[in-house]
Amino acid sequence: MRNRxxxxxxxxxxxxxxxxxxPAQPGAAPVAPTQPPAQEVVPTEAPAExxxPTEAPAExxxxxxxxxxxxxxxxxxxxxxxxxxxxEAQYGIPVVVTEKGFGNIRDxxxxxxxxxxxxxxxxxxxxxxxxxxxxxxxxEIELGDAADQFLPAAVQAFIYDGKLYGMPYATENVAxxxxxxxxxxxxxxxxELTKLAAELESAGVVKQAYIRQEGDPYHFFPIxxxxxxxxxxxxxxGYDPTDVGIDSPGSIAAxxxxxxMYKAGHLKAGSAVDYDIMHAAFENGxxxxxITGPWALPRIRESGVPYAVTTIPGEVQPAQxxxxxxxxxxxxxxxxxxxxxTFLQEFVATEEAMQAIFDADPRPSAFLPVREKITxxxxxxxxxxxxxxxxxxxxxxxxxxxxxxxxxxxxISQQREAPDVAFKNAAxxxxxxxxxx
Amino acid sequence: MxxxxxxxxxxxxxxxxxxxxxxxxxxxxxxxxxxxxAGAIWLIYNLLRDGAYALAIVIGVxxxxxxGIYLRSExxxxxxxxxxxxxxxxxxxxxxxxxxxxxxxxxGDGHLLTKQVAIRQxxxxxxxxxxxxxFEWTAYVSPQGDYLLWxxxxxTGEKFIARPGxxxxxxxxxxxxxxxxxxxxxxxxxxRHTQNLVALEFGQPPQVFRVSERQIGRAAEYxxxxxxxxxxxxxxxxxxxxxxxxxxxxxxxxxxxxxxPGFRVVIGLDNFRRLxxxxxxxxxxxxxxxxxxxFAAASVFITFALGLFLAIMFDVPEMPMRxxxxxxxxxxxxxxxxxxxxxxxxxLNPQYGVVSNLIANIFGSAPSWFSDPFWAKIGILLIQLxxxxxxxxxISTGALQALPSDVxxxxxxxxxxxxxxxxxxxxxxxxxxMGPLLVASFAFNxxxxxxxxxxxxxxxxxxxxxxxxxxxxxxxxxxxRVAFASGRGADLGYAAAITVAIFLILxxxxxxxxxxxxxxxxRSENV
Numbered sequence: 001m002r003n004r005x006x007x008x009x010x011x012x013x014x015x016x017x018x019x020x021x022x023p024a025q026p027g028a029a030p031v032a033p034t035q036p037p038a039q040e041v042v043p044t045e046a047p048a049e050x051x052x053p054t055e056a057p058a059e060x061x062x063x064x065x066x067x068x069x070x071x072x073x074x075x076x077x078x079x080x081x082x083x084x085x086x087x088e089a090q091y092g093i094p095v096v097v098t099e100k101g102f103g104n105i106r107d108x109x110x111x112x113x114x115x116x117x118x119x120x121x122x123x124x125x126x127x128x129x130x131x132x133x134x135x136x137x138x139x140e141i142e143l144g145d146a147a148d149q150f151l152p153a154a155v156q157a158f159i160y161d162g163k164l165y166g167m168p169y170a171t172e173n174v175a176x177x178x179x180x181x182x183x184x185x186x187x188x189x190x191x192e193l194t195k196l197a198a199e200l201e202s203a204g205v206v207k208q209a210y211i212r213q214e215g216d217p218y219h220f221f222p223i224x225x226x227x228x229x230x231x232x233x234x235x236x237x238g239y240d241p242t243d244v245g246i247d248s249p250g251s252i253a254a255x256x257x258x259x260x261m262y263k264a265g266h267l268k269a270g271s272a273v274d275y276d277i278m279h280a281a282f283e284n285g286x287x288x289x290x291i292t293g294p295w296a297l298p299r300i301r302e303s304g305v306p307y308a309v310t311t312i313p314g315e316v317q318p319a320q321x322x323x324x325x326x327x328x329x330x331x332x333x334x335x336x337x338x339x340x341x342t343f344l345q346e347f348v349a350t351e352e353a354m355q356a357i358f359d360a361d362p363r364p365s366a367f368l369p370v371r372e373k374i375t376x377x378x379x380x381x382x383x384x385x386x387x388x389x390x391x392x393x394x395x396x397x398x399x400x401x402x403x404x405x406x407x408x409x410x411x412i413s414q415q416r417e418a419p420d421v422a423f424k425n426a427a428x429x430x431x432x433x434x435x436x437x
Numbered sequence: 438m439x440x441x442x443x444x445x446x447x448x449x450x451x452x453x454x455x456x457x458x459x460x461x462x463x464x465x466x467x468x469x470x471x472x473x474x475a476g477a478i479w480l481i482y483n484l485l486r487d488g489a490y491a492l493a494i495v496i497g498v499x500x501x502x503x504x505g506i507y508l509r510s511e512x513x514x515x516x517x518x519x520x521x522x523x524x525x526x527x528x529x530x531x532x533x534x535x536x537x538x539x540x541x542x543x544x545g546d547g548h549l550l551t552k553q554v555a556i557r558q559x560x561x562x563x564x565x566x567x568x569x570x571x572f573e574w575t576a577y578v579s580p581q582g583d584y585l586l587w588x589x590x591x592x593t594g595e596k597f598i599a600r601p602g603x604x605x606x607x608x609x610x611x612x613x614x615x616x617x618x619x620x621x622x623x624x625x626x627x628x629r630h631t632q633n634l635v636a637l638e639f640g641q642p643p644q645v646f647r648v649s650e651r652q653i654g655r656a657a658e659y660x661x662x663x664x665x666x667x668x669x670x671x672x673x674x675x676x677x678x679x680x681x682x683x684x685x686x687x688x689x690x691x692x693x694x695x696x697x698p699g700f701r702v703v704i705g706l707d708n709f710r711r712l713x714x715x716x717x718x719x720x721x722x723x724x725x726x727x728x729x730x731x732f733a734a735a736s737v738f739i740t741f742a743l744g745l746f747l748a749i750m751f752d753v754p755e756m757p758m759r760x761x762x763x764x765x766x767x768x769x770x771x772x773x774x775x776x777x778x779x780x781x782x783x784x785l786n787p788q789y790g791v792v793s794n795l796i797a798n799i800f801g802s803a804p805s806w807f808s809d810p811f812w813a814k815i816g817i818l819l820i821q822l823x824x825x826x827x828x829x830x831x832i833s834t835g836a837l838q839a840l841p842s843d844v845x846x847x848x849x850x851x852x853x854x855x856x857x858x859x860x861x862x863x864x865x866x867x868x869x870x871m872g873p874l875l876v877a878s879f880a881f882n883x884x885x886x887x888x889x890x891x892x893x894x895x896x897x898x899x900x901x902x903x904x905x906x907x908x909x910x911x912x913x914x915x916x917x918r919v920a921f922a923s924g925r926g927a928d929l930g931y932a933a934a935i936t937v938a939i940f941l942i943l944x945x946x947x948x949x950x951x952x953x954x955x956x957x958x959x960r961s962e963n964v
Contacts, residue, residue, distance in 0.1 A: 066629050091628045114550050115487040131926050135549040136558050136698025142651045270808035271788040280789075332558060337650045338631040345653060396546060396926040403905040403918060407898035414808035417900045429904055 068095045068339055069119035071109070073102040075361045076123055082356070083347045093339065106132065109331065113137045118331045120340040126157040126325040129165055129394040138165045139330040139337050144345030146367075154366035157325040157391035162237055167344050168327035168366035169357050174219060174293045175321070175385030176312045179305060182206050182288040189315045190226060190257055193289070197266040200288065209266060211287035214273050215410035217402060218322060219291045220258070222312040225390070226319035227254035231401060232393050241397035241434055246405055247427035250316070255419035257315075259412050269415040282307075291321075294363050294382045309381035323389035325366060400433035470507055474500060488551065491538075495531050499523045540933035541703050546926030548686045548699045555700035556665045556672070559688070563647065563659040564676055572597075574648060574656040575612045576627050576634055577619035584630070585619050586639050587612040588646060588656060599639035599646050663696070672696060708934035715919070721899060721906045722915075728814070729911040730946075733882040736821040737875055743822060744829025745867070749859075752837050763834075770827035778891035781820050808897050810908035817892050817909050824888070825878075836870045837863075872954030880947055884913045884939065912939055 068087070072080050077099040084095025098119065100108060106128045112118040114137075124132075132138045140163050143150060150168055158166035178186060182205055187193040197209035213219055221231070228250025233243030245251055261267045273281075279296060281287040283303035291312060300307050312319035328348060330340045347353060354367035358374075364383035365371045374380045392398075408426035411417040417425075477500040484493035506512045506519045515522075542548075550558070565571075572588040572595075579585075587608065588597040596608040598616065614621050622630060631648070639646040639656070649655040663681075664673045672681040672688045681688035681696055685704055688696040750756065751763055769777065784792040785806040793803040804812035840863065848858045889895055895907030895914045906915055916939065920932035 066632060091625050093629060110549060114554050117487070131546055134547040134697060134699075134926065136555065137549075140651060142653075144653065268788060270805045272786050272807040273788070277786065277789055336632045336635075338635055338648070338653070339628055341651055342628060342631075342653055399921065399926055407896075407905045407907070410896060410898050411900055414805075414897060416808065416897070422900070425901055426905075429902070432903060 066093050066336065066339070068093060068121070068336070068343055070095065070097045070121045070123075071100050071105050071119045072097055072123045073105070074099050076357060079353070079356045079360055083343075083353055087343055087347050095343070109137055110135060113331055113333045116333055116335075118333055120331055120334040120336060121344065122329050122331065123169075123326065124166075124329055126154075126166060126168070126327065127392050127394045127398075129158065129160040130396040130398070132329070133160045133165060134396060137332050139332045139334060141165055141167055141328075141330055142341060142345065143167060144341075144349060146345070146349035149349070149368050151366045151368060151371060153323055153386075153389060153391065154325045154327070157323060157394070158327055158329075159238065160394060166325075166327035166329045167349060168325045169348075169354060170326045170361070170363045171366050171383075171386055171389075172294055172324045172326075172363050173321040173382065173386035173389045174222065174291050174312070175309050175382045177282070177290055177292050177296075177300070177307055177309050179206075179282070179285070179288040180308045181306045182285075183209075186310055187313050189313050190223060190254075191315065193313055194257070194261060194264070194266065197261075198264065201266065206288045207286045208268070208281065209287070210261070210289040211273060211278050211281050212267065212290065213275055213278050214271065214413045215406050216275075217405040217409055220254070220409055222291060222319040222321040223257070223315075224251050224254040225321075226313065226315040226317065227251070227257065228316045229254050231405070232395070232397070234390070239393040239395050239398075241395055244401075244427050244430050244434075246401070246408070246430060247424045252420050252423050253315075255408070255412055255423045258409070259415075259419040262413060262415055267413070269413065294379060297378055309378045309385070311381075311385045311387075318388060320388050320390045321386060322392040323386055324392055327366070397434050400430050404429040404433070466507060470504060473503065491535065492531065495527065499526050536933050536936055539930055540708055540937045541705060542701050542930045543686045543699075543704045543707075544701045544930045544933075545928040547697075548701045548930075550698055550700050552683070552686075552700040552702070555698050558698060559663045559672060559696060560661060560665060562662040563650070564662045565657055565659055566676070569658045570595075571649075571652070572646065572656045573654055574646075576622045576630060577616050578622055578630065579619045583619070584634060584637060584639075585616060586634075586646065586648070586656060587616070587621075597646075601637050601639055603641055605640040605644050605646070704930070708931050709938070711931060712934055712938060721902045721904075725906065725910055725912060725915045728909070729883060732814075732817070732821075732909075732911055733879050733885075735818055736825060736882045736885075737878045739818065739822050740825030740878075741829045741833075741871070741875060743826040744831075745833045747826070747830050748833035748837055749863075751834065766830055767827045769823050770831075774824055774887055774891065777824065778820060778888060781823070782892060785816055807893055810897060810899075813893060813897055813909050817888065820892060821882070821885075821888060828878075832871065832874060833867065836867050839870070840866050868954065873951070876947060876950040876954060879950065880943055883911070883943055883946070885911070886913050886917070889914045912942075 068084070070080050070084070077097050080095070081097045084097060088094050102124075105122050105124055109118050109122055109132065118137075129138070141158075143155070143164070147155075151171065154168035154171050155164065158164055158168055176186070182200065183196070185196075187196050193210060200206050200209040224230070229248050230245035230251065232239035232241060233245060234240070258267075262269045278287070278290055279292070279299060282290050283300060283305050285305060312321060328344055330337055330344075334340055349367070351367070351369045354365055354370045358365045358370050362376065362379055364374065364379060364386065371383060374383060393401075404426040408417075408422040411422045412419050477496055481493045481497055484490075484496070503519055503523055506515045570590050570592060572590050575587040575589075577585045577587065583601075585598060585600040588599055589595070589612075596610075598606045598608045612621060627634075634648045635650050637648075639648075645658060646656050647659040649657065649659070660675060662675060664675060665671075666673060670683060672683075673679075674681065674690075679690050679692075679694075681690050683689075683700075683702075685707075686702040687699040747766060751759055756762070784790045787793050787803060787805055787807065793806070797803040804815070806812050806816040844862055844866075845858060848862055853861070889909060889911055893907070893909060895910035895918070897909075898905065898907050905918060910918070916932075916935040920928055920935055
């Protein structure tokens with residue numbers, strides 16, 4: 001009886017093996033067969049290299065199957081596929097583009113990268129750097145001949161610990177959006193804005209002159225920098241996590257300004273305004289000024305409300321919004337980083353490719369020849385507002401900042417704590433978290 | 438096999454087989470098992486390749502057990518629970534043990550890789566010693582697939598021919614189309630060979646050239662930056678001679694400088710030590726814990742009270758439109774919290790919300806649901822009530838049907854009022870069935886992350902605390918903040934330790950609750 005069971009079991013194993021026979025062959029990737037380079041040597045080279053290979057390359061020990069894989073989101077994927085076809089035509093190497101949700105790319109790379117199943121190239125945002133580089137998932141990158149055609153601030157954003165990890169293609173930042181039928185003269189400073197709010201509201205022109213999301217630190221940062229505040233001190237090596245600027249005099253001045261806005265009733269204490277409420281108020285004319293990003297343009301346009309985009313008011317210095325930069329990065333576990341570098345330098349860092357990326361998803365390009373040709377006045381205004389923007393810190397310490405900083409702004413917005421107390425405590429919380437509890 | 442032998446010895450006179458009766462049934466069973474095994478082998482193969490050894494072992498063991506269950510007639514009774522046991526093992530027990538294990542490691546951002554992979558990545562790093570020139574390369578390939586490089590320095594004009602493992606020879610002129618039977622690779626072709634070229638070392642020590650992995654068409658005397666000495670378990674920096682030793686998953690030098698990436702290691706009780714010594718725990722922890730208990734208990738109580746009240750109301754047959762109203766009452770339960778909570782957030786908005794405006798019109802002013810700690814707590818409980826009462830209503834309705842009517846008749850004869858009957862008969866009898874459900878509901882709400890996060894993310898913030906925390910934060914949302922706002926990215930080991938701690942707290946609470954419901958049951962027997 002025991003024998004019979006063993007026979008049965010081994011039979012099962014054999015059947016099972018037969019059923020799973022396919023994946024036993026390694027590297028059964030769905031790759032188009034590598035045909036030998038279709039056209040022999042497109043003579044793009046200097047005539048000095050007049051060397052036509054004497055033999056057909058096919059007879060040599062062919063190099064292992066070569067393919068370039070890219071993870072991109074649905075907007076960028078079709079463009080990269082198109083570039084991939086050109087790349088294959090020129091070099092005979094197929095480019096496989098996998099479409100993924102933008103946010104999933106980072107998480108999936110963390111799993112697939114170390115397992116050796118990641119792509120060669122990903123697209124992503126610069127503030128992923130801290131996480132990805134700390135985990136050893138990104139390879140250094142070179143911009144090649146086109147290096148000086150990239151927006152310096154965008155390149156700077158992809159530098160982590162003095163090394164470059166990404167080729168930027170687009171930037172985004174918030175700007176000042178106002179209703180020109182209500183606001184005739186754009187305030188140059190936030191103090192002027194307070195005065196203007198008082199005039200407009202007492203004259204009954206508008207319910208609430210300026211509206212903002214309660215507690216949102218991202219949209220508060222330009223105000224904070226206008227008053228001379230900062231989040232992390234900036235050194236040549238990047239942001240310095242030991243220099244927390246939430247309780248710097250400038251930051252507290254900005255917090256005090258916000259507090260005054262609530263005290264004077266220009267902002268409604270405890271009104272729990274969120275992103276949608278803020279935009280609805282602007283779009284139906286209840287509010288006349290706000291800080292928002294290019295992602296809100298479609299809904300503002302659709303609403304038909306008169307609007308204009310301009311740079312954010314300064315105070316003691318020009319306002320500096322956070323700059324978010326998107327770009328291409330190379331997987332540290334890529335089996336062929338040089339191939340990926342070549343694709344990026346020769347096929348992506350070109351005006352045509354960058355223009356195609358811009359056309360598919362209009363946000364200010366990080367490639368200067370394309371950026372300078374932006375014809376949409378609103379986008380150009382957003383680009384101008386981000387001219388002196390500061391790259392959002394990508395260091396992991398930033399994760400300790402958001403909630404403490406946001407809580408402090410909420411406490412002021414709800415008029416439950418004095419501005420200096422709130423910001424000083426937030427800074428203490430951030431320092432404690434960074435120090436490792 | 439030991440156990441099999443044992444069973445064999447004990448049960449020589451096995452009862453006649455009942456299960457494998459017809460050959461067709463046997464074949465069918467074998468076919469299904471074969472399919473299952475095929476799936477398992479495929480999974481295990483992939484898991485092993487990805488380095489997920491623990492999960493591969495678990496799936497392997499479960500599959501073997503399943504095979505045993507369906508092949509051995511002595512295990513016949515287990516056949517009925519086999520599938521659920523297997524799923525329990527894979528989807529419940531394995532994650533629990535995996536979480537407990539993770540709590541003792543430093544797994545998280547910065548320590549994602551295994552040591553082996555981290556060493557491999559570090560050893561891949563190259564550097565160019567100071568003053569070493571860059572060369573432009575042209576590659577040649579032999580019919581056998583061997584390579585050589587023609588190197589030319591753009592600055593000095595020096596030219597070399599370099600072959601793997603042979604001394605570098607000086608060269609002159611332009612790169613020829615052939616060198617000793619090696620054919621020049623065209624620019625278009627050479628990209629297909631880069632993977633091989635990058636892996637080779639051209640020349641012989643002391644002069645070894647490598648093709649740059651980053652700069653197109655460049656080669657130089659790159660040197661390996663780090664070498665791992667497995668005998669001493671140290672990483673040596675070849676450029677500076679510095680020695681890095683592994684400390685808690687990071688190669689660390691004596692001067693405190695570290696290498697990236699780190700790797701995951703078991704760090705013992707450190708995560709728990711950090712949890713206990715965390716000042717964030719000494720600060721607002723007590724008030725967060727108390728609110729968690731109040732939140733969970735109040736949620737259960739109010740939903741049960743309303744649900745039971747409605748159930749009794751609709752238990753009266755004279756109620757008009759009973760069936761329709763009963764169905765309508767289920768609607769809040771049918772709408773996912775992900776939809777209804779944000780709607781409530783909008784309704785309660787102090788400036789624009791319908792509910793707030795309505796209250797303001799009646800009473801003159803509306804409570805500040807989002808900025809006043811007290812009203813925020815009331816608000817979240819109201820939402821809990823809305824989300825939770827239909828469930829209690831359904832369960833109570835079912836339980837009420839099961840109550841024996843003779844007891845009520847007896848009570849009526851004894852002259853008990855309906856109120857007395859409710860307190861002395863209905864409630865105690867209901868508790869027999871409802872007690873465990875209420876305990877489960879309490880445990881669920883104790884960890885009800887979703888509602889808090891959707892409503893106000895734990896706000897409004899407490900002022901002057903040592904770490905960011907809100908007045909409606911419950912333990913699980915608070916610890917989530919602590920673990921993921923640590924300034925070090927996601928610290929999964931620490932988060933797992935917190936999870937284990939919350940689990941232990943819940944075990945204690947649940948134990949006492951079950952004892953209490955057990956008491957209720959005993960009392961109900963005396964009714």
